[in-house]
Amino acid sequence: QQQVKQSPQSLIVQKGGISIINCAYENTAFDYFPWYQQFPGKGPALLIAIRPDVSEKKEGRFTISFNKSAKQFSLHIMDSQPGDSATYFCAAYTTFGNEKLTFGTGTRLTIIP
C-alpha cells in the first residue's frame, strides 16, 4: 500500500526557473513531512521539512507548501541551478510513536542551462 504518492516521476527545468514537485498522502496520522535530496550513489540528505500546523515553510530557495485539508504538499525550488539536479523524495511519518519514514517514489530533477 503506497501511502505517499509523488509526481512527476521526472522533471526538466531550465536554469533560473521554478521546479515544483507534488506529493499526496493518505494516512492522517502523519504529522511531519520532510523532503530529501539524493545524488547518485549517495544516501538521502534532509533538505527541508514541515509540520501540518503551518501552510508554508521557506529556507533559502526551497519552499514547502502544505494543504492539510487536501492532504497534499509540494516542494518549490526557486531559481533552479544545475547543482540542484538530483532525485527528490517526499516523505512522511508520525513524530509520536515508533515511526518509520514512508517515502514517495521520487522525482528525478534535471536542470538544463
Next chain:
Amino acid sequence: DTGVSQDPRHKITKRGQNVTFRCDPISEHNRLYWYRQTLGQGPEFLTYFQNEAQLEKSRLLSDRFSAERPKGSFSTLEIQRTEQGDSAMYLCASSSSTSGFTDTQYFGPGTRLTVL
C-alpha cells in the same frame, strides 16, 4: 562525529553467501533505522532500534535477515544465503527520540549490495 557512517560502501557477493553491514549512527541518537532502496524507488523501511531494543520489523525482512544493536551504539545487518533479489542499497538512518517525540532522521551514505 559529523554524521551517520556505513561500512562497507560496496559489497559484491555470490548467491548463497552471507554478508554483514555495519552502521554507526550520530553519537547522541538513540534511534537507528535500516531501509532498503532499489533502483528508481524510494527507501523502504526494514527495521528500527531504540537503544539496543529492536522495536519493529517490516514484512520485507525475511528470516534470512537479522539486525542487532548490541550496546545501543552501532548496528549490524546480516543477510544469510543471499539471493539476487537482495541486490539493493541498504541505508541506515538515526534520530533522537525523547519523551515519545521522534526527531528528523539523518541518513548514512548506504551500502550498495550486488549479488551475482
